[in-house]
Amino acid sequence: MSKLRYGIVGGGEGSFIGVVHRNALALSGQFELVCACFSRDSGKNQRTAASVGLDAARVYDSFAEMAAAEAARSDKPDFMVVTTRNDWHFEACKAFLETGFHVMCEKPLATNTADALELKRIAKANDLLLAVSYTYSGHVMAMDARNRIRRGEIGDILMVMGEYPQDWLLDMADGKDHGIATWRIDPKIAGGSNCIGDIGTHIEHTVSFMTGLKIVKLCAVLDKVGEGTELDNNAAVLLKFDNGATGCYWCSQVAAGYDNALKVRIFGTNGAVEFDQEASNYLKVVKKSGPVEIHSRGRGYVTAAAAAYAVIPAGHPEGYHNAFANLYLSFAEAVKDKQNGTLKPLCEYDFATVDNGIEGVRFIEACLQSASAGGAWVDL
Ligand SMILES: NC(=O)c1ccc[n+]([C@@H]2O[C@H](COP(=O)([O-])OP(=O)(O)OC[C@H]3O[C@@H](n4cnc5c(N)ncnc54)[C@H](O)[C@@H]3O)[C@@H](O)[C@H]2O)c1
Structure with a gap:
């Protein structure tokens, strides 16, 4: 080929x-x-x-x-x-x-x-x-979580908790290079938001990818920790989804001790799943009244459509690069299908579409709008 x-x-x-x-x-x-x-x-x-x-x-x-x-x-x-x-x-x-x-x-x-x-x-x-390129939905176990939720394993979704703490902006005070471009804190370059736009948006997409739920309203409190800070570096968001479920997101760049700790917990009427990007080869799965299970990428019980992306056996970690690679494999399939005139509905591929991108930008704007109105509820 x-x-x-x-x-x-x-x-x-x-x-x-x-x-x-x-x-x-x-x-x-x-x-x-x-x-x-x-x-x-x-x-x-x-x-x-x-x-x-x-x-x-x-x-x-x-x-x-x-x-x-x-x-x-x-x-x-x-x-x-x-x-x-x-x-x-x-x-x-x-x-x-x-x-x-x-x-x-x-x-x-x-x-x-x-x-x-x-x-x-x-x-x-x-x-x-x-x-x-919303990275985290490219992980095999994030796809497994989506597949399990789609086939109803955890029932109707009741609530969603998402967090993404980092601490590089606390560390910036030491004057060292932490390998993260500081244009993120410059409003002329980053736009109206730093933290929500840079990492809050990853929570938004990961949840949207796994659950398919749409945010209908949210209220946000954005903090600018530190003297002279122009854009948010810590944020808390409450959300309502189109099925009536509620959500709570927290993202921060001033949370001491955290690197890239994106974690998403989805709770349903029959169970729950929990995905942690720093342990992305595993997925916590709970069925109501059943034991708490830790599922491992590369094992036979991983849903087939997700397992198809795995390249190495369980226990040898796949990570950030693999997640991007998986998004590209799905995108490549769509590009080839387009070239051959056989494009399927985009929901049948695994990459984030322009509509997901628009939802992400709307989420950022709604958080800014809510925060500037003192944490008022804003419709999306
Ligand atoms: N998906 C993720 O997990 C993830 C992670 C980090 C960054 N990002 C996103 O990636 C983007 C870049 O972030 P970064 O940390 O790599 O920034 P960076 O500053 O390290 O890199 C940006 C690169 O783009 C180049 N560049 C800038 N303007 C250009 C132009 N007009 N023409 C050609 N080259 C240009 C710069 O020279 C530099 O090589 C941001 O939008 C950020 O939100 C996504």
């Missing part, structure tokens, strides 16, 4: 997530990097290209130039990947969609709902796929 060709924006020397995307795309051996704009800094761009052995003729100092030049080639990429900071997502996705490329974009899809909706309009007008 021929490899799918892709181009990438971002992931230059010293950056975080673009490099993860490249590594993840390399894991399955099914993708080939053919063009890039790793950075707007020409030196960094060229050095990164040389380090990955990319043909210098297909390395561009702007994504607009890359979109135009690559669209004119007979061997053009099958899709483009956008891994820049939030403030460039809209322009980069727009440039690629308008020149005929399917796109995988980092979260949040855009810095406001109007831009996210415009991207959906452009994708639809050009008959293209636009996906959003």
